[in-house]
Amino acid sequence: MTPLVSIAGLSVAFSGVPVLRGVDLAIGKGEALGLVGESGSGKSVTWLAALGLLPRHAKVSGSVRLDGREILGAPAAELDQVRGGRVAMIFQDPASALNPVLTIRRQLCEALSLHRDLQGNAVKAEARRLLDLVGIPDAGRRLEAYPHEFSGGQVQRIMIAMALAGNPDLLIADEPTTALDATIQAQILELLSTVRRELGMAMVLISHDLGVVAENCDRVAVMYAGRIVEQAPSNQLFADPVHPYAQGLIGALPPLDGPRRRLTAIPGTVPDPAKMPDGCAFAPRCTLASEPCSRAAPTLAPIADGRAVACIRAEASRRALLGIAAE
Amino acid sequence: MSPPLVEVSEISRSYSMRSGMFGRSTAVRAVDGVSLTIPKGETLGLVGESGSGKSTTGRIVLGLEPPDSGEVRFDGKPMAAPGTAAWRAQRARMQMIFQDPLGALDRRLPVAAQIREPLDIHGLGTPDAREERVRELLRAVELTPAHGARYPGALSGGQRQRIVLARALATKPDFLVCDEPVSALDVSIQAQVVNLLCDLQAQLSLTLLFISHDLRVVRQISNVVAVMYLGRIVEIGSADDLFARPEHPYTQALVSASPAPGRRSAGRIVLAGDPPNPAARPQGCAFHPRCPRAIARCAREVPALAAVGGNRQVACHLVTGAETRDAA
Numbered sequence: 001m002t003p004l005v006s007i008a009g010l011s012v013a014f015s016g017v018p019v020l021r022g023v024d025l026a027i028g029k030g031e032a033l034g035l036v037g038e039s040g041s042g043k044s045v046t047w048l049a050a051l052g053l054l055p056r057h058a059k060v061s062g063s064v065r066l067d068g069r070e071i072l073g074a075p076a077a078e079l080d081q082v083r084g085g086r087v088a089m090i091f092q093d094p095a096s097a098l099n100p101v102l103t104i105r106r107q108l109c110e111a112l113s114l115h116r117d118l119q120g121n122a123v124k125a126e127a128r129r130l131l132d133l134v135g136i137p138d139a140g141r142r143l144e145a146y147p148h149e150f151s152g153g154q155v156q157r158i159m160i161a162m163a164l165a166g167n168p169d170l171l172i173a174d175e176p177t178t179a180l181d182a183t184i185q186a187q188i189l190e191l192l193s194t195v196r197r198e199l200g201m202a203m204v205l206i207s208h209d210l211g212v213v214a215e216n217c218d219r220v221a222v223m224y225a226g227r228i229v230e231q232a233p234s235n236q237l238f239a240d241p242v243h244p245y246a247q248g249l250i251g252a253l254p255p256l257d258g259p260r261r262r263l264t265a266i267p268g269t270v271p272d273p274a275k276m277p278d279g280c281a282f283a284p285r286c287t288l289a290s291e292p293c294s295r296a297a298p299t300l301a302p303i304a305d306g307r308a309v310a311c312i313r314a315e316a317s318r319r320a321l322l323g324i325a326a327e
Numbered sequence: 328m329s330p331p332l333v334e335v336s337e338i339s340r341s342y343s344m345r346s347g348m349f350g351r352s353t354a355v356r357a358v359d360g361v362s363l364t365i366p367k368g369e370t371l372g373l374v375g376e377s378g379s380g381k382s383t384t385g386r387i388v389l390g391l392e393p394p395d396s397g398e399v400r401f402d403g404k405p406m407a408a409p410g411t412a413a414w415r416a417q418r419a420r421m422q423m424i425f426q427d428p429l430g431a432l433d434r435r436l437p438v439a440a441q442i443r444e445p446l447d448i449h450g451l452g453t454p455d456a457r458e459e460r461v462r463e464l465l466r467a468v469e470l471t472p473a474h475g476a477r478y479p480g481a482l483s484g485g486q487r488q489r490i491v492l493a494r495a496l497a498t499k500p501d502f503l504v505c506d507e508p509v510s511a512l513d514v515s516i517q518a519q520v521v522n523l524l525c526d527l528q529a530q531l532s533l534t535l536l537f538i539s540h541d542l543r544v545v546r547q548i549s550n551v552v553a554v555m556y557l558g559r560i561v562e563i564g565s566a567d568d569l570f571a572r573p574e575h576p577y578t579q580a581l582v583s584a585s586p587a588p589g590r591r592s593a594g595r596i597v598l599a600g601d602p603p604n605p606a607a608r609p610q611g612c613a614f615h616p617r618c619p620r621a622i623a624r625c626a627r628e629v630p631a632l633a634a635v636g637g638n639r640q641v642a643c644h645l646v647t648g649a650e651t652r653d654a655a
């Protein structure tokens with residue numbers, strides 16, 4: 001089956017500084033893929049690049065196919081149809097994605113008339129239905145309100161309504177529930193999964209909340225410094241992370257019960273994209289790093305069915321497992 | 328216990344909401360009789376429903392917005408009237424970190440200049456000392472001078488939030504209101520920032536009001552946690568105890584809905600019903616339309632926040648001190 005979207009060798013550089021360094025990723029129809037990873041690792045940029053939303057000075061290369069058709073570098077008119085239509089994106093900074101001087105009704109109706117064949121009262125009724133759908137109470141009246149009159153969490157729900165306006169095949173949700181309390185978050189994620197089931201919509205869920213990703217995604221990709229370092233089915237990743245960065249990430253989660261302890265933060269910071277170390281980008285922070293790690297960047301290699309890891313140690317253990325002698 | 332730095336008594340705040348077509352306007356009670364005390368050097372965590380009035384409470388406590396009724400006292404004194412010299416002196420001792428880091432930063436200025444801004448405004452130190460302080464603050468939040476030279480748009484969400492934190496700490500405030508300060512950060516950096524906040528708090532004896540949806544992070548950093556629902560505090564108690572044994576049905580749902588890797592949704596309390604409409608507050612207990620344990624009385628009488636033993640207070644007709652505690 002051709003994947004809905006397949007990204008290959010996607011690279012992005014800003015003013016000559018590479019921030020995405022060869023991302024390969026495929027999403028099947030109706031699939032839910034989680035994208036987690038270090039702040040600044042390129043999770044947002046991956047999708048901004050794929051949808052042609054980066055500023056001009058960004059140098060983008062590689063390939064992004066939607067149903068087998070190349071969309072990277074496609075003409076603006078074609079991309080306008082893709083964005084908000086077949087592929088919708090909920091942005092990370094909701095306040096900056098809504099226009100503060102227009103009512104919610106204006107903004108929703110604009111999105112609807114752009115991507116749906118609706119006229120007049122039907123547009124308004126649909127706008128109202130969408131607000132209802134995402135659980136904004138008193139939707140009819142609230143349509144006339146401006147973004148600043150909503151709480152942070154309500155703004156986020158409005159963003160989801162806007163994204164659903166075009167009946168997308170793929171929803172890129174960049175931190176869609178960060179500003180919501182757990183009970184509403186649970187309802188929103190439930191809502192997204194219902195919509196997904198009904199419309200067969202695929203979803204990429206970008207989130208810092210490993211719990212949210214674990215519960216809502218079939219598969220998870222972990223990013224570090226512009227690359228994918230581990231890919232696995234959700235349950236396996238969280239039960240048994242292989243890449244040292246993924247292990248650190250899961251270990252840094254504060255517990256909700258038991259004694260409080262100082263959090264085990266991963267030491268150090270992400271390398272400056274302008275001064276990327278040779279070899280494995282995680283080596284300066286990795287407790288397992290050894291001399292060969294700094295020679296060549298490990299590639300993402302399969303270690304089991306549906307699992308792939310970019311770490312020399314994982315390769316070594318896989319070789320041991322398969323009884324292949326190390327060269 | 329140390330003397331309170333912040334005392335909030337019975338504050339309320341309503342917004343009027345236009346109703347477009349018919350021009351009627353409805354009052355939304357964003358905050359409805361909230362009282363809180365934060366001892367010096369301690370952290371109060373504020374969690375609760377989206378739209379329950381947490382940010383509004385934070386803004387009122389900081390004096391950014393006046394309450395319609397009720398009072399906020401800072402270091403034993405009532406908040407001065409906005410715009411006066413006394414108000415400015417009080418305000419210099421308090422800072423806020425907002426929910427939306429991009430909105431909080433000026434897109435047209437390099438971030439180092441924005442960290443420096445409060446130092447310039449309050450005239451702190453010589454120009455050289457200010458430059459040094461900016462470098463020190465960048466180091467404190469684990470960024471480099473190279474990051475400082477960038478514009479907000481050229482930083483990741485997490486990097487931007489650390490800039491906001493550095494700027495908030497520039498004037499060495501006594502009191503910090505953090506509104507979703509780490510929700511944009513990934514877990515490894517979140518752990519660093521939480522550790523960083525804990526360390527800075529210990530070093531500088533900072534007092535914090537910490538607003539977040541992330542119960543894990545709130546528990547990690549707070550001494551006491553208050554849970555809000557539709558403008559009111561429905562439960563308050565010490566952090567560890569509250570999350571281990573939530574008493575209010577809303578808190579119980581909140582704790583049970585908090586996702587955890589490796590735990591699928593089994594045994595979760597899923598709330599039925601719509602999220603509440605602040606403009607049409609339900610009669611009686613505001614939670615009753617969604618409450619799995621509601622009884623007839625809940626639709627009529629508003630439960631008062633009452634001590635139920637330990638240092639716990641709960642606003643629920645079914646949780647009444649001694650018996651529930653003993654039974655637990």
Ligand SMILES: Nc1ncnc2c1ncn2[C@@H]1O[C@H](COP(=O)(O)OP(=O)(O)OP(=O)(O)O)[C@@H](O)[C@H]1O
Pocket residue numbers: 014019037038039040041042043044045046055092273480481482483484485486511512513
């Ligand atoms: N317009 C831009 N110009 C220059 N650099 C940029 C620009 N946008 C992003 N970057 C850089 O690209 C890298 C990847 O950023 P991106 O926003 O994708 O991170 P992210 O993984 O989404 O992080 P977060 O979890 O913090 O949102 C970062 O180092 C960031 O500073």
Ligand SMILES: Nc1ncnc2c1ncn2[C@@H]1O[C@H](COP(=O)(O)OP(=O)(O)OP(=O)(O)O)[C@@H](O)[C@H]1O
Pocket residue numbers: 148149150151152153154179180181342343344355356357375376377378379380381382383384605
């Ligand atoms: N300026 C305003 N005008 C009208 N209504 C407002 C205004 N600010 C807030 N509100 C309303 O007041 C209520 C409380 O909002 P507030 O932002 O304090 O909630 P919150 O608890 O911080 O929510 P969240 O967790 O979603 O950030 C909401 O119903 C919101 O719609």
Ligand code: SF4
Pocket residue numbers: 243244245280281282283284286287288289290293298310311312313314
């Ligand atoms: S390749 Fe080496 S440095 Fe990189 S994650 Fe694996 S062990 Fe650590």
Ligand code: SF4
Pocket residue numbers: 575576577612613614615616618619620621622625630642643644645646
């Ligand atoms: S007072 Fe009644 S409705 Fe309210 S939380 Fe308690 S049991 Fe539920």
Ligand SMILES: [Mg+2]
Pocket residue numbers: 043044045092174483484
């Ligand atoms: Mg991002």
Ligand SMILES: [Mg+2]
Pocket residue numbers: 151152153381382383426506
């Ligand atoms: Mg808020």
